[in-house]
Amino acid sequence: MKAIRVVFMIAVFCFMSAPILVVAGVSVNEKKRLLFPPKGFTLDWYGELFAQSAWFNALQNSVLIALFASALAVSVALPVALYLWQRNSVFGRLLFSIGLAPFMLPPVITALGLLIFWVSVGGSGHMAATVISHGVFLVTLPLVTISLGLESINRQLVEAARTMGADEKTVFFTVIRPLITPYIVSGFAFAFVLSLNEYIIAYMVAGFTVETLPIKIFNSLRYGYTPVMAAVAVIFALVSVVVFGLVARYGDLPRLLGAAAKDAK
Amino acid sequence: MSAMEDSASGAARGFSLKLLPPVYASVMLGLFFLIPLGIMLAVSFFHRVEGAFYEPAFELTNYARFLDAFFIRILGFSIGLSIAAAVIAVLIAFPFTYSLTRARRGTQIFALVFLLAVLSLSEVIIGFSWSTLLSRTAGVSNLFVALGLFERSAAYYPSLPALLLGLVYLSFPYTVLVLYPALSRLDPELSEAARMMGASPVRTFFTVVVPVMKRTIISTIILAFVFTLGAYILPQTLGKPPHWTLSVHITDQAIFEANLPFAAAMAILLLLVSLVMVAITLLVGKEDAVGGKA
Amino acid sequence: MSETPGGLELQNLTMNFGSVRAIDGIDLTLPEGKFVCLLGPSGCGKTTLLRLIAGLQNPSSGDIIFNGKSMTGVPSHKRDFGMVFQSLALFPHLNIAQNIAYSLRIRGQSAAEMKARVEELLEMVHLPGVGDRRITQLSGGQRQRVAIARALAIHPRLFLLDEPLSALDAKLREAMQVELRQLQRSLGITTIVVTHDQREAMTMADHVVIMKDGKVQQYGPPLEIYRKPATAFVADFIGASNLMPCAVTDSAAVELYGRKIVTTDLSDTLRPGQEAMLSVRPEDIHILSDVERETNSLSATVTFIRDLGAQVEIMLQHGEQHLIATMTPKDKPDVAVGDVVCVEIPAEACRVFPA
Numbered sequence: 001m002k003a004i005r006v007v008f009m010i011a012v013f014c015f016m017s018a019p020i021l022v023v024a025g026v027s028v029n030e031k032k033r034l035l036f037p038p039k040g041f042t043l044d045w046y047g048e049l050f051a052q053s054a055w056f057n058a059l060q061n062s063v064l065i066a067l068f069a070s071a072l073a074v075s076v077a078l079p080v081a082l083y084l085w086q087r088n089s090v091f092g093r094l095l096f097s098i099g100l101a102p103f104m105l106p107p108v109i110t111a112l113g114l115l116i117f118w119v120s121v122g123g124s125g126h127m128a129a130t131v132i133s134h135g136v137f138l139v140t141l142p143l144v145t146i147s148l149g150l151e152s153i154n155r156q157l158v159e160a161a162r163t164m165g166a167d168e169k170t171v172f173f174t175v176i177r178p179l180i181t182p183y184i185v186s187g188f189a190f191a192f193v194l195s196l197n198e199y200i201i202a203y204m205v206a207g208f209t210v211e212t213l214p215i216k217i218f219n220s221l222r223y224g225y226t227p228v229m230a231a232v233a234v235i236f237a238l239v240s241v242v243v244f245g246l247v248a249r250y251g252d253l254p255r256l257l258g259a260a261a262k263d264a265k
Numbered sequence: 266m267s268a269m270e271d272s273a274s275g276a277a278r279g280f281s282l283k284l285l286p287p288v289y290a291s292v293m294l295g296l297f298f299l300i301p302l303g304i305m306l307a308v309s310f311f312h313r314v315e316g317a318f319y320e321p322a323f324e325l326t327n328y329a330r331f332l333d334a335f336f337i338r339i340l341g342f343s344i345g346l347s348i349a350a351a352v353i354a355v356l357i358a359f360p361f362t363y364s365l366t367r368a369r370r371g372t373q374i375f376a377l378v379f380l381l382a383v384l385s386l387s388e389v390i391i392g393f394s395w396s397t398l399l400s401r402t403a404g405v406s407n408l409f410v411a412l413g414l415f416e417r418s419a420a421y422y423p424s425l426p427a428l429l430l431g432l433v434y435l436s437f438p439y440t441v442l443v444l445y446p447a448l449s450r451l452d453p454e455l456s457e458a459a460r461m462m463g464a465s466p467v468r469t470f471f472t473v474v475v476p477v478m479k480r481t482i483i484s485t486i487i488l489a490f491v492f493t494l495g496a497y498i499l500p501q502t503l504g505k506p507p508h509w510t511l512s513v514h515i516t517d518q519a520i521f522e523a524n525l526p527f528a529a530a531m532a533i534l535l536l537l538v539s540l541v542m543v544a545i546t547l548l549v550g551k552e553d554a555v556g557g558k559a
Numbered sequence: 560m561s562e563t564p565g566g567l568e569l570q571n572l573t574m575n576f577g578s579v580r581a582i583d584g585i586d587l588t589l590p591e592g593k594f595v596c597l598l599g600p601s602g603c604g605k606t607t608l609l610r611l612i613a614g615l616q617n618p619s620s621g622d623i624i625f626n627g628k629s630m631t632g633v634p635s636h637k638r639d640f641g642m643v644f645q646s647l648a649l650f651p652h653l654n655i656a657q658n659i660a661y662s663l664r665i666r667g668q669s670a671a672e673m674k675a676r677v678e679e680l681l682e683m684v685h686l687p688g689v690g691d692r693r694i695t696q697l698s699g700g701q702r703q704r705v706a707i708a709r710a711l712a713i714h715p716r717l718f719l720l721d722e723p724l725s726a727l728d729a730k731l732r733e734a735m736q737v738e739l740r741q742l743q744r745s746l747g748i749t750t751i752v753v754t755h756d757q758r759e760a761m762t763m764a765d766h767v768v769i770m771k772d773g774k775v776q777q778y779g780p781p782l783e784i785y786r787k788p789a790t791a792f793v794a795d796f797i798g799a800s801n802l803m804p805c806a807v808t809d810s811a812a813v814e815l816y817g818r819k820i821v822t823t824d825l826s827d828t829l830r831p832g833q834e835a836m837l838s839v840r841p842e843d844i845h846i847l848s849d850v851e852r853e854t855n856s857l858s859a860t861v862t863f864i865r866d867l868g869a870q871v872e873i874m875l876q877h878g879e880q881h882l883i884a885t886m887t888p889k890d891k892p893d894v895a896v897g898d899v900v901c902v903e904i905p906a907e908a909c910r911v912f913p914a
Contacts, residue, residue, distance in 0.1 A: 005364045012361050013376075016383055016437065018405075019394030026403050036403030076293045079286030095287070098294050104488075105539050106495030108512040112519055112532045113301035116308055119318070119525075136297040168283060190385075197387035200497050204519070214387040218498065221393060230397070233390040240382035248374045257377060258446025259366070457615050458648035460635045462662035463713070469636075472661075476652040 020237050027230035034225050045227040046235070055228055058216035062196050065130050065212060070142075070191035072135030074184060077142035082176075085150040096143070103140035107200050110137055115204040125209040133205045134195045141194065142187025145256060149183025150176075152255075186247045186256055193240050302536075309529035319526050327530035336514075340534070343494060343510040350432035351440075351489035357433075358440040359482060363474060365441070366449040377445075384438035392502035395431045396422055399503075428504035432496055436489045443488055447481040484546035491539045511535055566591040567612065567717065567749065572621035574607055574773075581607045582618070583773035589751070589766070594743050596760035596781075597753045599770035600796065605753045606721055608770070612751065613719050614638050625717065641715030645722045647706040649694045655681075656690030659709045666713065680708040683742070700731045707739070711746070718743070718750040724759065736762045757797050761785070769793050791912040794838040801844065801882050804914065805837045812854075813837060813911060815904075816877060819854045822909035834914040843908035844884040846873060846892045847901045857882075857902045861894050875902060 022036050030040030049055045080099050084092035102110050114133045115124070123129040153176065161171045199214040207215050213236070217229045247253060312322035330336070365376055397403050399421040406418040421427055455477065459469040475482070497512040509517075511531060519528035567589040574582035581604045589595050597605040610616045612623060614635035623630040630638065649658050659680055660673040668676070681687050684704035694702065703723065710718065723739075724732045740763045743750045754760055760767050761781045769776040769784065769792075777789040788794035791802060805813040805820065807829045812821045815837055822837075829835055847856075859875035859882055866872075871891045875882040882902060886892075894900055 009361060009364055009368075009376075012357065012437075013379070016379070016434070019391065019398045019434070020383075020386075022398045022403060023390075023394045026397055034397060034400060034403045036397070036407065072293075076290045079290040080294075083287040083290075095291060095294065098298065102298060104491065104543055106491065106512055106535055108495060108497055108515050109305075109532045109536050109539070110298070110301075112515060112528055113305040114297070115519060116305050116525060116529065117297070117301035120304060132297055136293060139294070193385045197385050197390070199387055199389050200516070204516070214389040217387075217393060218389045221389075221502070229393060233386075233393060236390055237382060237386060240385050241378060244378040244381040244385075248378050253374050253377050254370070254445075254449065257442060259449035452646055452648060454644040454646045454648035455650065457613075457635075458642065458644055458650075458709075459661070460615065461613060461638075461640060461642040461719075462709070463636045463639070463665045464661075465636055468665070473650060477650065479652070 020234070023230045023233045027227055027234050029227055032227060034227075045231040048228045049231055049235070052228070054211075055213075055216065055232075058211045058213045061127065061210055062212040062214075065127065065134060065202070065210075066192045066195035068131045069134035069138060069195045070188050072131065073138040073191045074142045074146075074188050076135065076139050077146055077187060078184065080139075081143055081146040081150055082172075084147070096147075099139045099143045101140075102137045107137070107198075111201045111204040114201060118205055125206045127206065127210045130202050130206045130210055130212075133201050134198060137198070137201055138191040138194055141190040142184065145183045145187035145190065146180055148256060148258075149180035153179050182251045183256070186251050189243050189247050193243050196239065197236060305529045306533055308526055309533050311526045311529075313524055313526045318523065327527045328534075330527060331530060331534065336531075339509070339511055339514055342508070343512070344538070346429065346432065346508075346510065347490045347493040347496075348486075350429055350436055350493045351486050353429070353433050354436040354440045354489050354493075355444075355482060355486050358437055358444055358485075359475075359478075360470070362441050362444040362448050363470070366445065366451070367453070377442075380438040380441055384442065388435065388496065388498040391431065391435055392498045395427070395434065395499075396502050399427050422503050423505045423508075425504065425508055428500060428508050431499040431503045432493050435496060435499060436493045439492050440485060440489045443485045444481065447478065451477065480549050484549050487542050487546045487549075491542050494535070494539065566626070567751075568624040569608075569612075570622045570624065572608075572611065572623065573619050574604075574611060574616065575619045581773050582611065584621070585773075585775055587768065587775060587778060589749070592747045592749055593765040594740065594750045594763055595752070595766045595768060596764035597751065597768050597770060598757060598760045598796075599755065599776075601755060603770040604773040605755075605768075605770050607773075609719055609721055609751060609753045612717070613640060613642055638717075639713060639715055640717045640719055641710035641713065642718075643706045643710045643720040643723045645725060647702055647723075647726075649702060649706060649709070651694055653694075654690065655686075655692050655694065655697070655705055658694065658705060659690075659712055661709065662713045676712060680712060683711075684708045699727055700735065703727060703735060707742070711748075715748070718748045720750070720752040722753055722755070724754075732759070733762075739763060769796065771796075788838070788910060791836045791838060794910060794912070799841050799883060799885075801839045801841060803837045803839075803880055803882075805835050805911070807831050807833045807835050807911070813909075816857060816880065818857055820904055820909060821854050821906045822911055823907050824910050826911075829911060829913060836912045836914050837904075838910040838912065839904050839908050841872070841883045841885040843905060844882065845903040845905070846875075846884055846886075846894065847903055848892055848894060848898075852901065852903065855904050855906055857904065858899055859902050861896050861898045861900060863896060864894075866891075875900070877902075 025036050025038045026034060027045055028041050028043065029038045030042045049059060077099065080095050084096050118124040118129045118133075157175055158171055161175050166174060197214060198212075199218065202210070202212045203215050203218075211219070213232055217232060220226055220229060244253075247256070308319060309327055310323045310325070311319040312324055312326075314320050331340075365373055368376075398405060401418050401420040404418065404421065406415060406421065409415045410418050451474070455473055456469050459473045460466070464472060494510070495512055496510065497516060500508050500510045500513050512535070515528050515531045515535065518524045518531065569585050569587045572582055572585045573580065583604075585608065597608060599605045607616070611618050614630065614633060625638075650661070653661070656674075656677045659677045660668075663673045663676060677690055678687070681690060684707055686701060686704050686708075689697070689701070694705070697705065703726075706723070710720075720739075724735050727735060736759055743763075752763065764781055766779060767781045767784055768778050771792055777784055777793045784793060785797050788797060788800075794800040795802060803815055805815040807825065808814050808819070809831055810825055811823075812819055813825075813835060814820070820837065857877050859877040861873060862876050863874040864871065865874070866888070868888070871886050871888055873884045873886075873892075873894070875884065884902070892900070
């Protein structure tokens with residue numbers, strides 16, 4: 001029985017990693033052709049990403065948008081999570097649900113709403129519009145992680161700090177913030193990785209002027225294959241693994257994803 | 266004396282400052298999420314003007330157009346495809362996640378990092394990867410040829426099975442991560458009690474784990490359904506034009522047909538379908554909680 | 560009954576979790592038809608031992624012999640044991656009758672057979688007629704009874720309980736201890752209960768196994784363990800004890816803070832000059848207000864008097880050594896906090912352990 005379980009899990013793992021492995025193989029082909037198993041070995045296509053200005057430009061756009069958008073997402077998520085934690089009011093719960101909504105709905109809905117919005121107010125085509133759109137769309141992730149962090153705080157810690165003379169601001173900076181920092185950081189990391197990979201909102205809001213890497217890949221795909229796409233795909237997969245690996249290394253990943261606390265055996 | 270004054274004015278200032286962050290957050294969410302949805306709702310009733318987006322009006326033409334057999338078929342196909350993908354994904358993900366939550370912590374973390382990485386991968390990259398894997402020159406069929414199963418390699422996409430496969434792949438990590446909290450909090454003593462009473466592992470799984478998790482399974486299928494409903498790239502890369510889903514047509518109308526009012530009307534319908542589905546999961550979840558307390 | 564209940568033999572049983580040895584070479588024979596308590600502080604390995612017996616975990620080495628047959632390789636679902644879990648593990652998707660009939664259904668009994676047996680079991684645990692209720696409609700104590708009925712449904716060959724009463728409040732727990740003991744006696748089934756509550760063990764058990772760090776410290780009837788603890792740990796863990804460092808002087812006495820204490824308990828393994836630990840039960844200490852005796856006494860200052868009505872506890876201090884004496888109210892000496900008194904340590908009340 002245990003053997004069947006292990007075989008099943010390994011089979012699923014193979015299924016999940018197969019496409020990435022094939023793309024990794026394709027990305028080191030010497031010739032500019034889609035071949036697997038690869039013929040020859042070269043890392044030139046990874047270099048092309050930085051050498052070709054069109055690809056490098058898209059890379060820059062993606063990283064800039066992801067950095068600012070995830071910072072924005074955290075800046076909106078933190079007050080919402082705190083507000084709900086401090087007073088469990090109807091408005092707090094409403095705000096929290098609105099923060100969860102973008103991620104629960106098919107993204108094309110938010111994307112079209114934002115397209116019409118930016119066309120109406122005249123921000124369409126600007127990188128700032130993409131940053132704000134991503135920031136609001138990705139609020140869900142830091143909102144969930146920070147709320148989990150706050151839930152793990154024993155409220156008597158706050159009361160203890162208050163009895164020792166700390167005002168609300170001091171309590172936040174000396175007790176709450178240090179305790180939820182890991183959750184803020186992982187929320188930022190989640191939002192960063194998802195912003196890097198997001199396609200449809202970036203495309204609808206400013207796709208024709210601000211090309212991100214996913215947009216660039218999809219556009220190039222229409223005109224035929226280039227191994228740089230495969231290289232980008234591999235780099236993206238690696239970035240995700242590294243970021244989530246770091247989150248797991250410095251935080252309690254199972255807890256962050258909703259498992260009960262570690263010692264609750 | 267002055268210290269008292271200080272703390273008094275500090276409290277007054279603190280009160281106004283304290284409200285600043287939540288007000289800022291509400292404004293951001295309202296301005297850049299609720300208002301765009303509101304404008305979209307308004308636009309869905311507007312009149313389309315060829316060559317110049319739209320003009321304010323109140324007409325139901327955009328919704329009426331949806332009653333056209335063509336679009337009804339698209340809606341039906343999108344829903345059917347998403348349900349199929351969601352059910353298959355949950356069928357695989359449930360036993361997988363159950364095994365995962367019973368595995369060692371190191372294994373769990375490894376699998377979670379891996380699944381998070383796949384989940385966050387751009388749909389563009391997933392579409393590209395699967396089209397490569399299913400292609401003639403670089404795909405699995407080469408492996409089959411090498412094994413002597415086939416005479417010559419073939420492309421397996423674009424096709425409906427390829428699209429379904431891609432959608433299952435897309436929603437699998439999401440499904441696992443939705444199931445993970447519930448299954449990892451499932452009291453292991455429930456299964457152990459069944460074992461002590463003579464149930465084999467398989468029998469335990471089907472007579473205890475699955476029935477106890479029934480509501481979780483249903484709401485996970487619905488959430489996975491809404492998630493796949495949002496797939497936009499895969500139908501274009503792995504499917505043929507008849508396999509294009511509502512999400513694809515919304516973008517198509519908005520960008521290439523420049524018919525924003527009609528795109529908006531379709532998006533509103535998609536929104537309604539999704540909201541109803543999410544509401545159902547909330548209701549299912551609520552019943553669960555009530556049942557547990559009563 | 561499917562089979563006669565039988566005795567259990569553990570042979571050099573060892574269980575490692577990574578580098579941690581949870582069970583460390585336990586050899587033990589538990590007699591047939593008896594009520595045995597596994598008792599020890601948290602982390603002593605008692606729950607692990609129960610799970611090994613249940614077959615929910617496989618030992619790293621050693622063997623479990625039940626009814627003369629090795630249990631190695633027999634999965635838990637083929638052992639025909641009954642078990643009550645700490646969380647009770649009642650199935651939330653089944654009603655009470657379905658919970659109790661679960662093991663009968665697995666064994667392919669007919670609906671009529673199951674119905675009769677469920678009614679009989681509910682009668683046995685004093686819950687007649689609740690079969691079609693949901694688990695959530697029962698109180699904690701009632702759930703406890705359902706869990707017990709469910710575990711006994713198949714007439715198990717061995718009845719295992721893992722801290723079964725820990726979720727109940729103190730009063731209910733005491734009542735259930737008596738009930739559980741009476742039930743076991745009437746069924747005559749070999750029963751093993753894990754508990755960390757020594758009072759619970761004293762109430763129910765024919766035999767108690769005291770465990771610490773994965774090893775058995777002592778095994779025997781509860782009163783024998785109380786009267787003659789084998790180690791300083793057992794003396795301290797079972798009931799309260801005054802533990803005092805001393806040195807062996809000859810075959811019949813030790814030196815305690817410069818005073819000679821005659822004892823009847825010195826074993827051959829303790830040599831003169833050796834460091835040792837003297838243990839005296841609080842109820843065996845006498846407080847005398849008169850002058851000091853030549854042997855078996857110690858002067859001490861009264862630091863606190865706790866008068867609980869039914870019992871009086873007097874805290875004492877000699878230098879750095881804290882002592883406690885307990886007595887009934889009618890034996891309470893006429894002393895007050897701050898008084899210096901003479902503490903008598905009777906020779907027959909002393910236990911001496913190697914340090």
